[in-house]
Amino acid sequence: MAKITRKPAPRKAPVPKKQAKAAVAKPKAPAKKSLKAKSLKAMKPWTPPEVHEAFSRFRKANPEPKGELEHVNPFTLLVAVVLSAQATDAGVNKATRALFAIADTPQKMLDLGEERLREYIKTIGLYRTKAKNVIALSAKVLSEFGGEVPRTRAGIESLPGAGRKTANVVLNMAFGEHTMAVDTHVFRVGNRTGLAPGKTPLEVELGLEKVIPAEFMLHAHHWLILHGRYTCLARKPRCEVCLINDLCRWPEKTV
């Protein structure tokens, strides 16, 4: 009798560890982001009396809010804002106190020069690029704007290192215009509260400008920054002490 010989089963290629793990992994819960996006969408827009009430409370609590970036004139404000990108106000102030004591005009900044400027600001993130920008913007302010910080959005945005946010801060703080600079705090508060939900800083900026009455616009930027910095904190908002907790639309607020 002929002997039946079985063909050996083809050897399976070993499954890479990562793949094997993935095969048994539980299906992932829907990303938190999409849940958030849904709840933001479902938020009821604020009514004009509610917005008025919220800002009346901010005004009552802090009638003259001030920005925390130290400066002595529009030029030093401009420089401080350019230096503050991806840095804290406290960190910028620490460096600029000594700097502005010797260089508070575009000409003095140019006289100081990029190398020495770098020494003053080397504790601030991205200081090399920022030093280059500050020297270049000082030269441009001198050559194209007669040594004065321009009072227009287009003029400020044309300066090296200055974007829309810088223009909004300078126009508001130095020239009293009703602009709304959206930083990380204002972006979070605008979205969380439902005051002006938006996917980009520009959307939030335009949304806030649309809903906030003119009488509050001069200080609205600072009220919202301070609210985000000290009350509506990113990780653990302090809803229990929040001035506007009854008006806020955030579904996860803790009051």
Ligand code: SF4
């Ligand atoms: S109630 Fe809470 S989430 Fe809403 S604005 Fe106040 S601190 Fe922020």
